[in-house]
Amino acid sequence: MPEFLELLPPGEALKVLLGALPHRKPPVEGLDIGAAVDRVIAQDIHSPDALPPFDRSTVDGYAVRAADTFGASETLPAYLRQVGEVPMGAKPEFDLLPGETGLIHTGGMLPAGADAVLMLENSQVARPGEIEVLRSVAQNENVLHAGEDVAVGELILAGGTRLRPAEIGGLSALGITRVDVACKPRVGILSSGDEVVPPDVRPQYGQIRDVNSYSLAALVTRRGGMPDMRGIIPDQAAAFETHLRKALQECDLVVMTAGSSASTRDLTAQTIQQMGAPGVLVHGVNVKPGKPTILGVCDGKPVIGLPGNPVSAMVIAGLFVSPVIDHLLGLQSNRPEATVSARLSINLASQAGREDFVPVRLVQTDQGMVADPIFYKSNLIFSLARADGLVHIPADATGLPVNASVDVRLI
Amino acid sequence: MPEFLELLPPGEALKVLLGALPHRKPPVEGLDIGAAVDRVIAQDIHSPDALPPFDRSTVDGYAVRAADTFGASETLPAYLRQVGEVPMGAKPEFDLLPGETGLIHTGGMLPAGADAVLMLENSQVARPGEIEVLRSVAQNENVLHAGEDVAVGELILAGGTRLRPAEIGGLSALGITRVDVACKPRVGILSSGDEVVPPDVRPQYGQIRDVNSYSLAALVTRRGGMPDMRGIIPDQAAAFETHLRKALQECDLVVMTAGSSASTRDLTAQTIQQMGAPGVLVHGVNVKPGKPTILGVCDGKPVIGLPGNPVSAMVIAGLFVSPVIDHLLGLQSNRPEATVSARLSINLASQAGREDFVPVRLVQTDQGMVADPIFYKSNLIFSLARADGLVHIPADATGLPVNASVDVRLI
Incomplete structure (x- = not known):
C-alpha cells in the first residue's frame, strides 16, 4: 500500500475524510x-x-412618569412628590400616580405607572417628600424592559x-x-515501532522512548477528547490487526503513531485497508512536514496514521485529529482561529504547490512582534517545545520574504 | 470609601495590584x-x-564511512561490501571497516565506524552483498548525533x-x-446584592438570578484556577465582614461580584479596607465598561471587587482576575496573546484618555473578517454571549474609524 501518486492538499484531504464520516448525533x-x-x-x-423578568432601572435615581418631566430644566425644574423607595429584591409597595415619584436603585423594579428613571444627579431634594427635576427624561429612558434581553x-x-x-x-x-x-469522544492512541519503548523504561542501545503518544494525548485533551493510550504494538501485521480491531470497537477515533521507518507506515496503511469499508482514503498529503499521513474510515470510524517525526506528528494532529474531534463532538460553529501577527525575521523558501508549516519563536522587539523560524533536523523532539507557533506558507507561494507579515498559530 | 478622583488606566492599576502581592513560590x-x-x-x-541517546539515521539507506563515497557519481559509482543490516531497536551486530556498508532504517542506530548515511535512492544493488554508491555523501549527512537534540x-x-x-x-x-x-490557586467568589438569588431559585418580583458568579467561575477554571463559589451575601456590613474574612483565610484570591447598586460597591470597598493592610489600592479604573472596579490586598491576599454589570464583570475579570491567577501560579513566560485580525464595520466613538473594550461579533465576508460591534444597554446579560470577542480602543484614541484594522481578543 504505497503512497498515492497524487498528493492532496491538506484542506482537500480533510474534506475527503470528514465527507466519509457518518453524521451521527454524539452521545x-x-x-x-x-x-x-x-x-x-x-x-x-x-x-x-x-x-429581565420585570422592568428594571439601569441607574440610581427616581422612577417617574416621563410626561411629568417634560420641559423641566435647571432654571425651570418640575416638582414631584416622593411617595416611597423601591427596595432591592422586592416588588415596590406603591404605584406612581401623576405628579409622584419614588427613589430607585440600579437593578430595582419599576413601580406600576412609572415609565422612565431620572438619574440622581439630575435631581435635587426640594424639601422632605418633594424633589426637583432638573432635566426632562424620555419615555423608557434608563429602563430595561422585561424580556428586552431574552x-x-x-x-x-x-x-x-x-x-x-x-x-x-x-x-x-x-x-x-x-x-x-x-460526551468526550474516546480517541484511541496506538504506538508502533520496534525501536520504541514506554517512557518509564530505560532504553537499550538502539531504542528510544515513546514521544508522540504523550504529546498527542495532551492535544486530544485540550481539544475536548478523551485520550485512551493503548500502548506500543510490535511491528507485525498480526499485532497491528488485533490491536486496531479492538481499538476500533472501543474508540470513536483511532490515531496510529507509527515508528519512523517506511515499513511501519506501509503496515499501518495495509492494516487500515483491511479493517472495514472504505479503508484508506488518503495516503500522503501535500504538506511539509507530514507528507506520509494516512487518513481512513473503517465502517464509520475514522482512523488517522500520523508520521513518526515528532514535529510532523503534531502538525498533522492539528490539521486532522483536531477537526475530527470537533466533528465527533457535533461542534457546529467554529469561531475563527486566533493568531499572533508578526513579521518574518528571514526569507523562507518553499516548494510551489505544497503547503508548509514552519515552527517559529516569537520575539517582541521595538519594531513589533518578530517570527523567527526554527530550523530542525528530522526527528528532533524538542524543536516544537522551542517554538511558540507555526507559520503557514500556502501552496501558491514559493516562500515568504523577510519582513513578510505572517499570522502565527500558537501551538 | 468613594471612588478615587484620579482613575488609573487598567495597565497601571494591574501593576499597582501585582506590585503589592508577595512573591511567594506557589504550593x-x-x-x-x-x-x-x-x-x-x-x-x-x-x-x-x-x-537521542545514540547516533541515529534520519533516512532509510546505507550506513557508510563518508570517505568511502567521495567522488562517487552515477557515471562513476563507488562499490561497498554489505556486511549486515541494523535491526530496529537494537545495537548493530557489526562495525564498519573501510569499504563496508550496512542497511539501516530511519531511526536506526549507526554502527561503529560509520559517520554518514547514503539514502536508499542514491544506491543500487550491484550483486548480492555489494552495492553501488551513486552519490557522494558528506560526513554527518543524514545522521542525528547523540545529544544533538538535548x-x-x-x-x-x-x-x-x-x-x-x-x-x-x-x-x-x-x-x-x-x-x-x-497547585491551582483557590479563587473564592462572593456574590452580593439583596436582589440576587441563586440560579436554582425561582426569582420573586424584584429579584434576579446570580449571573456573575457562574461566568466568573468558568473564567477561573479556564485560566487554571480552582473556583470556590461561596454563595450570596446579604447587603450588610457584618455579613460582608464575616464572609470576606473567612474567604481570605481559605482562598488564595477573593473576587467579590457586587450587586448593581452603588451602595453595595461602597460596602465592598469599606469591607476590604478593614480586612488587612494595605487594603484598597485602586477604586475606579479608567476603562469602559468596568469603571467601578476595586482592587485591594489584605495581608498578602489579593481581593478584587467586580462591577455588577455582567459585561463589565467579565471584561474586568479578564483584565485583573486572569493575570492575578497567572501570578499565583508562578507563571513566568506569558506567550503573546492570540487575536483575530478584522476590519471594523462602523465608526466607534470613545472618550480620549479612557480605554474602551467593545464586544464585537466576527463575520467572515468576501472582503475578509469583519468586526461588528454589539451595542448593549447596561445589565443586558446575553450581550457577551452574542459576541465573539472584544475590540480594545486605546486611551490616546478618540475612537476608531470604519474599516480600521483591529485585533479582536476572543472571549
Missing part, C-alpha cells in the same frame, strides 16, 4: 453548568423565562455551541443549572 | 505527565539523559512554564513521567 451526558465550560451543548436551548421561548443557544464563560453566566441567569453536552 | 503537587497539560511547572527541569544536564524547561503538548512529548522522551506543578 450525550448531563452536567452541572459549573463543570460545563468548553463543552459542546447537545441540543438547542430555548429560554424558559423572560430576561424573550420567553427565544433560542438562546444552538446545539453544537461550545460553552464559554459568557454562555455559562447566561444559563445561570435563566435558572438552567444542568445542560446536556456531547 | 506544588506531583502529577503524571498525562494529566499535566496546561499546568505550570514549579521548578526548572534539566535533562537526565542525552537525546545534552545531559541541559535546561529543558524553566520553572513557571505552562506545559503544552510539545513539552509533554519532550518530557516523555526523556523518561520524565511525573512533574511538580503549581
Whole structure:
C-alpha cells in the first residue's frame, strides 16, 4: 500500500475524510453548568423565562412618569412628590400616580405607572417628600424592559455551541443549572515501532522512548477528547490487526503513531485497508512536514496514521485529529482561529504547490512582534517545545520574504 | 470609601495590584505527565539523559564511512561490501571497516565506524552483498548525533512554564513521567446584592438570578484556577465582614461580584479596607465598561471587587482576575496573546484618555473578517454571549474609524 501518486492538499484531504464520516448525533451526558465550560451543548436551548423578568432601572435615581418631566430644566425644574423607595429584591409597595415619584436603585423594579428613571444627579431634594427635576427624561429612558434581553421561548443557544464563560453566566441567569453536552469522544492512541519503548523504561542501545503518544494525548485533551493510550504494538501485521480491531470497537477515533521507518507506515496503511469499508482514503498529503499521513474510515470510524517525526506528528494532529474531534463532538460553529501577527525575521523558501508549516519563536522587539523560524533536523523532539507557533506558507507561494507579515498559530 | 478622583488606566492599576502581592513560590503537587497539560511547572527541569541517546539515521539507506563515497557519481559509482543490516531497536551486530556498508532504517542506530548515511535512492544493488554508491555523501549527512537534540544536564524547561503538548512529548522522551506543578490557586467568589438569588431559585418580583458568579467561575477554571463559589451575601456590613474574612483565610484570591447598586460597591470597598493592610489600592479604573472596579490586598491576599454589570464583570475579570491567577501560579513566560485580525464595520466613538473594550461579533465576508460591534444597554446579560470577542480602543484614541484594522481578543 504505497503512497498515492497524487498528493492532496491538506484542506482537500480533510474534506475527503470528514465527507466519509457518518453524521451521527454524539452521545450525550448531563452536567452541572459549573463543570460545563468548553463543552459542546447537545441540543438547542430555548429560554424558559423572560430576561429581565420585570422592568428594571439601569441607574440610581427616581422612577417617574416621563410626561411629568417634560420641559423641566435647571432654571425651570418640575416638582414631584416622593411617595416611597423601591427596595432591592422586592416588588415596590406603591404605584406612581401623576405628579409622584419614588427613589430607585440600579437593578430595582419599576413601580406600576412609572415609565422612565431620572438619574440622581439630575435631581435635587426640594424639601422632605418633594424633589426637583432638573432635566426632562424620555419615555423608557434608563429602563430595561422585561424580556428586552431574552424573550420567553427565544433560542438562546444552538446545539453544537461550545460553552464559554459568557454562555455559562447566561444559563445561570435563566435558572438552567444542568445542560446536556456531547460526551468526550474516546480517541484511541496506538504506538508502533520496534525501536520504541514506554517512557518509564530505560532504553537499550538502539531504542528510544515513546514521544508522540504523550504529546498527542495532551492535544486530544485540550481539544475536548478523551485520550485512551493503548500502548506500543510490535511491528507485525498480526499485532497491528488485533490491536486496531479492538481499538476500533472501543474508540470513536483511532490515531496510529507509527515508528519512523517506511515499513511501519506501509503496515499501518495495509492494516487500515483491511479493517472495514472504505479503508484508506488518503495516503500522503501535500504538506511539509507530514507528507506520509494516512487518513481512513473503517465502517464509520475514522482512523488517522500520523508520521513518526515528532514535529510532523503534531502538525498533522492539528490539521486532522483536531477537526475530527470537533466533528465527533457535533461542534457546529467554529469561531475563527486566533493568531499572533508578526513579521518574518528571514526569507523562507518553499516548494510551489505544497503547503508548509514552519515552527517559529516569537520575539517582541521595538519594531513589533518578530517570527523567527526554527530550523530542525528530522526527528528532533524538542524543536516544537522551542517554538511558540507555526507559520503557514500556502501552496501558491514559493516562500515568504523577510519582513513578510505572517499570522502565527500558537501551538 | 468613594471612588478615587484620579482613575488609573487598567495597565497601571494591574501593576499597582501585582506590585503589592508577595512573591511567594506557589504550593506544588506531583502529577503524571498525562494529566499535566496546561499546568505550570514549579521548578526548572534539566535533562537526565542525552537525546537521542545514540547516533541515529534520519533516512532509510546505507550506513557508510563518508570517505568511502567521495567522488562517487552515477557515471562513476563507488562499490561497498554489505556486511549486515541494523535491526530496529537494537545495537548493530557489526562495525564498519573501510569499504563496508550496512542497511539501516530511519531511526536506526549507526554502527561503529560509520559517520554518514547514503539514502536508499542514491544506491543500487550491484550483486548480492555489494552495492553501488551513486552519490557522494558528506560526513554527518543524514545522521542525528547523540545529544544533538538535548545534552545531559541541559535546561529543558524553566520553572513557571505552562506545559503544552510539545513539552509533554519532550518530557516523555526523556523518561520524565511525573512533574511538580503549581497547585491551582483557590479563587473564592462572593456574590452580593439583596436582589440576587441563586440560579436554582425561582426569582420573586424584584429579584434576579446570580449571573456573575457562574461566568466568573468558568473564567477561573479556564485560566487554571480552582473556583470556590461561596454563595450570596446579604447587603450588610457584618455579613460582608464575616464572609470576606473567612474567604481570605481559605482562598488564595477573593473576587467579590457586587450587586448593581452603588451602595453595595461602597460596602465592598469599606469591607476590604478593614480586612488587612494595605487594603484598597485602586477604586475606579479608567476603562469602559468596568469603571467601578476595586482592587485591594489584605495581608498578602489579593481581593478584587467586580462591577455588577455582567459585561463589565467579565471584561474586568479578564483584565485583573486572569493575570492575578497567572501570578499565583508562578507563571513566568506569558506567550503573546492570540487575536483575530478584522476590519471594523462602523465608526466607534470613545472618550480620549479612557480605554474602551467593545464586544464585537466576527463575520467572515468576501472582503475578509469583519468586526461588528454589539451595542448593549447596561445589565443586558446575553450581550457577551452574542459576541465573539472584544475590540480594545486605546486611551490616546478618540475612537476608531470604519474599516480600521483591529485585533479582536476572543472571549
